[in-house]
Amino acid sequence: MTAVTSATPGPATATATAAAPTAAAATAASAAAAAEATATAAAAAATERTGRLGPLIRLGRPKFLFHSLLALCAGTELAVHAGARPDTALLALVLAFGCCAHLMTYYCNDYFDLEADRANPAPTAWSGGSRVLTDRAVTPTAALGTAFVLLLVSVVLLTLLPTPGTRLLAAGFLLLAWFYTAPPLRLNYRAAGELACALSLHGLLPLLACLAQLGGIPATAWACVGALAAFQYLQLLVLNLADLHGDLRVGKITVAGVLGPRRTVRLYAAGQALTYTALAAAGLTGVIPVWTTVLLLATLPLPWAAARAMRTGDLTTPTTTAATLQLPLASAAVLLGCTLTTWDGRITIWLVVKALALAAFAAWWRLSRRRPPARGR
Numbered sequence: 001m002t003a004v005t006s007a008t009p010g011p012a013t014a015t016a017t018a019a020a021p022t023a024a025a026a027t028a029a030s031a032a033a034a035a036e037a038t039a040t041a042a043a044a045a046a047t048e049r050t051g052r053l054g055p056l057i058r059l060g061r062p063k064f065l066f067h068s069l070l071a072l073c074a075g076t077e078l079a080v081h082a083g084a085r086p087d088t089a090l091l092a093l094v095l096a097f098g099c100c101a102h103l104m105t106y107y108c109n110d111y112f113d114l115e116a117d118r119a120n121p122a123p124t125a126w127s128g129g130s131r132v133l134t135d136r137a138v139t140p141t142a143a144l145g146t147a148f149v150l151l152l153v154s155v156v157l158l159t160l161l162p163t164p165g166t167r168l169l170a171a172g173f174l175l176l177a178w179f180y181t182a183p184p185l186r187l188n189y190r191a192a193g194e195l196a197c198a199l200s201l202h203g204l205l206p207l208l209a210c211l212a213q214l215g216g217i218p219a220t221a222w223a224c225v226g227a228l229a230a231f232q233y234l235q236l237l238v239l240n241l242a243d244l245h246g247d248l249r250v251g252k253i254t255v256a257g258v259l260g261p262r263r264t265v266r267l268y269a270a271g272q273a274l275t276y277t278a279l280a281a282a283g284l285t286g287v288i289p290v291w292t293t294v295l296l297l298a299t300l301p302l303p304w305a306a307a308r309a310m311r312t313g314d315l316t317t318p319t320t321t322a323a324t325l326q327l328p329l330a331s332a333a334v335l336l337g338c339t340l341t342t343w344d345g346r347i348t349i350w351l352v353v354k355a356l357a358l359a360a361f362a363a364w365w366r367l368s369r370r371r372p373p374a375r376g377r
Helices: 011-050 053-059 062-081 088-112 114-119 140-159 164-178 193-214 219-242 244-249 255-259 261-284 290-297 301-311 317-342 349-370
Strands: none
Touching (some): 062 088, 062 193, 062 219, 088 140, 088 193, 088 349, 140 164, 193 219, 219 244, 219 317, 255 261, 317 349
């Protein structure tokens, strides 16, 4: 009699059979990942072939240079208002330092803030980073390298400044600007970035320009620069509120994160009201010239519009634009107001520089209003 052998598979056979589809799926997933990596590398190579200079320039956000340019011009004009005769060579040195150091800030910031920018679901034209690194148009290493080059150039320019006081102010700016997001301080991750930026960009820079030309800082300069720094602090509340969701995802603590949206909006509105009230009082008492006071008060509709939009939860590009444009317009108000107060009718190099700075800002503003808002700043 022939024995009948059962065809039922053993445990090892069953395991091998079940593992086959899993292995095939893993192989397919690996192939898909490899294809995606190849496509990403090809896109990066194509970007490099077409030139990285454009994205590298965008990474520095040149449009923000109007902040430092006009703040430095305002500081210089405050010195002229107090009796200084502007030194053209010194003016060029201070402008070069301020703009170079300001550019450095953005390359440094985008590098150290990359994780938060990647987590940001809704960047605007002024908040959420340049998007150059998040879009992989430039490598993070290139951003950091550019920041170090600009830092080195800024330090060289700092050593050329004329007095210990001006060099001290410049060094303070560099320290606050670098450690705004860079470790170990990472000020903007500890609810101190708003204050650091306000003290540096619209505080130390215009004071540096004034001190370099005059050798001192008069009461009018302190009052005007104090208002500019206050506006800067309040503007950053808006930008950080727009970035809030992405910041919280990566543990970045800003003032907006500490207070929450509702109290941040209240602080912004109260701060604006207090600053404009102080400006009016300074104008009435003669601390700030009449023309300067009038022009500064004329910027009030911008923060009013921003606060009104924020109360409805609108933190899109129009809102951040209104909050941001207040700063260069306030610096321009100081510059133009003091000029109208002291100008004796003569055409000087300093007058030409002021006119060119204001004209460049006006031309950029006009062009930017015609273009659709770009994603990211």
